[in-house]
Amino acid sequence: MVSVMLIGSPVTHAIDVITNITADTASITTAQLRRIYSMRQVKWANGVPITVFVLSSNNLIHQKFCKETLRLFPYQLDSIWNKLTFSGMGIAPTPVNNMDELIKAVKSTTGAIGYIENINEVSDVNVLKIDE
Amino acid sequence: MSMYLKLMNKYRYVSIGLTALFTFHVIADDDRTAEPLKIHGFIAQGIIDVSDSDFVNDDGKFSTELTEIGLNTSYQLSEDFRFAAQAVYLNGGNRYNEGLRVDYFLIDWDAYSSEQWQANLFVGRFKSPHWLHSSTRDIPFERPSIILPQGLYFDGFRDIAVGGDGAALKLTYNNDEFGEFDFNFSRGKSSITNDDAEVILSELAQGDIENELDSQASVYWRPVFSQWRFGLTLLDSEFTYNGETLDFFVDGRFQFQNYTVNAVYEGEKWEFTSEFLQTRFLTEGFYIPQFHQDNLGQGGYFQARYKVDQQLTLIGRYEEFYADKDDRNGYELEKRSYGAVPNYFGFQHDAMLGFSYDFSNNLQVNAEYHWMQGTARLNPIVLPNPTLNKEHWKVWAIQLMYWF
Numbered sequence: 001m002v003s004v005m006l007i008g009s010p011v012t013h014a015i016d017v018i019t020n021i022t023a024d025t026a027s028i029t030t031a032q033l034r035r036i037y038s039m040r041q042v043k044w045a046n047g048v049p050i051t052v053f054v055l056s057s058n059n060l061i062h063q064k065f066c067k068e069t070l071r072l073f074p075y076q077l078d079s080i081w082n083k084l085t086f087s088g089m090g091i092a093p094t095p096v097n098n099m100d101e102l103i104k105a106v107k108s109t110t111g112a113i114g115y116i117e118n119i120n121e122v123s124d125v126n127v128l129k130i131d132e
Numbered sequence: 133m134s135m136y137l138k139l140m141n142k143y144r145y146v147s148i149g150l151t152a153l154f155t156f157h158v159i160a161d162d163d164r165t166a167e168p169l170k171i172h173g174f175i176a177q178g179i180i181d182v183s184d185s186d187f188v189n190d191d192g193k194f195s196t197e198l199t200e201i202g203l204n205t206s207y208q209l210s211e212d213f214r215f216a217a218q219a220v221y222l223n224g225g226n227r228y229n230e231g232l233r234v235d236y237f238l239i240d241w242d243a244y245s246s247e248q249w250q251a252n253l254f255v256g257r258f259k260s261p262h263w264l265h266s267s268t269r270d271i272p273f274e275r276p277s278i279i280l281p282q283g284l285y286f287d288g289f290r291d292i293a294v295g296g297d298g299a300a301l302k303l304t305y306n307n308d309e310f311g312e313f314d315f316n317f318s319r320g321k322s323s324i325t326n327d328d329a330e331v332i333l334s335e336l337a338q339g340d341i342e343n344e345l346d347s348q349a350s351v352y353w354r355p356v357f358s359q360w361r362f363g364l365t366l367l368d369s370e371f372t373y374n375g376e377t378l379d380f381f382v383d384g385r386f387q388f389q390n391y392t393v394n395a396v397y398e399g400e401k402w403e404f405t406s407e408f409l410q411t412r413f414l415t416e417g418f419y420i421p422q423f424h425q426d427n428l429g430q431g432g433y434f435q436a437r438y439k440v441d442q443q444l445t446l447i448g449r450y451e452e453f454y455a456d457k458d459d460r461n462g463y464e465l466e467k468r469s470y471g472a473v474p475n476y477f478g479f480q481h482d483a484m485l486g487f488s489y490d491f492s493n494n495l496q497v498n499a500e501y502h503w504m505q506g507t508a509r510l511n512p513i514v515l516p517n518p519t520l521n522k523e524h525w526k527v528w529a530i531q532l533m534y535w536f
Contacts, residue, residue: 031308031357035247049211056493086172089252089254091170
């Protein structure tokens with residue numbers, strides 16, 4: 001019975017946060033992650049500017065990351081980002097089309113941050129431990 | 133003839149806007165890496181129909197004067213300096229002056245950054261960061277409704293309230309125990325033109341209106357991991373009117389002092405917003421040299437939004453506004469004008485229902501219906517028109533919007 005249930009369930013992974021190796025940090029708090037994604041912290045502790053990469057708002061991985069990791073709803077972030085973009089007061093994260101592009105962008109951009117569903121698929125990036 | 137020229141100008145602006153938007157959209161589509169140059173834009177067109185009021189037009193027919201087009205750029209000059217600018221074309225009929233505007237044009241200096249603090253100084257033409265919707269009142273997909281609550285976001289004051297030429301300071305502070313704080317301070321001069329004077333002060337005003345430096349400040353607070361956010365804003369602004377030799381009006385001085393408080397709740401399905409305003413409106417001269425009027429106006433609204441699913445959001449809002457808190461029914465106003473100005477020019481209430489539907493991440497339609505009572509927030513505010521404006525009036529509007 002247990003094996004039938006497992007076979008019948010879709011395989012889901014927790015969302016991990018990855019950074020470019022220049023970010024020079026091993027762990028991060030949920031509050032700090034929220035600050036980074038709401039563009040309230042724009043530099044790492046070592047002074048390197050943070051570049052945020054995201055999937056589109058209707059992407060299920062993005063929605064899961066927002067709700068479970070950041071404890072924010074995707075529309076809240078959309079609103080913050082639109083406000084910055086269309087008032088000239090800041091810039092929004094850079095959108096990418098899919099997970100492959102996101103991983104490639106984080107690997108190749110100094111100070112970049114992103115998220116990934118299956119950590120086994122990636123190397124050459126920092127995987128951050130998330131503290132409460 | 134001038135009507136014909138205005139119409140031709142409108143179509144010229146719209147076609148230039150569309151060409152630019154299409155060209156830059158193609159460029160922006162390639163902008164999938166963290167390049168220093170960012171380009172974004174939006175276009176929105178709607179239909180609006182107002183009965184028993186000259187809110188949009190004088191003839192009462194349904195109107196397509198509900199156009200908003202914008203194109204902006206941001207360029208990272210160095211690690212700490214960024215350039216940003218936006219041009220918009222707006223047409224809202226009588227609501228504000230129709231035409232092309234430089235919306236903002238600024239240098240953003242990232243003055244200090246740490247894990248807790250962030251300080252930015254914006255120099256140039258900036259948009260007011262203070263009120264909930266002041267920086268995005270023309271961004272159709274970022275405001276809750278097509279027509280914003282007029283007590284607080286009076287369209288006639290759009291060009292005065294939207295920003296200024298000067299400097300703005302934004303300071304954010306993050307504390308793991310007490311939450312997130314934003315402090316904003318700005319000092320600037322509104323870039324108002326003679327055409328704006330005509331919209332606000334009527335066609336009879338031949339002179340110039342000029343804004344002295346105005347000061348604004350605001351504080352926002354979100355407790356740790358809270359779905360609530362609270363804000364407080366202050367504004368002090370002064371205008372002078374210099375009459376012409378042959379003019380219906382004489383020299384005058386206007387002063388606005390606004391205080392607002394707001395609260396926002398953002399849940400998964402429900403979103404609640406409330407803003408309250410107290411506004412001191414001082415008029416000296418202008419009508420006759422000895423004229424002096426010092427009013428305290430009050431207003432506020434409560435708004436609820438419900439997200440039915442990822443596409444459909446329903447909205448309901450109720451707003452009240454009183455031009456003079458000591459004359460809520462406007463009877464004093466009517467008495468002072470010997471009956472020429474009906475009492476309902478002393479207040480304006482708005483009950484609104486509407487919805488928005490997202491076809492995709494960047495294509496949306498908004499539709500809404502307003503039941504209005506009172507006419508205190510209509511242009512030209514200094515010269516009420518009781519012939520065209522009844523106490524009870526209605527507005528419906530639908531607007532399609534696209535952005536990138």
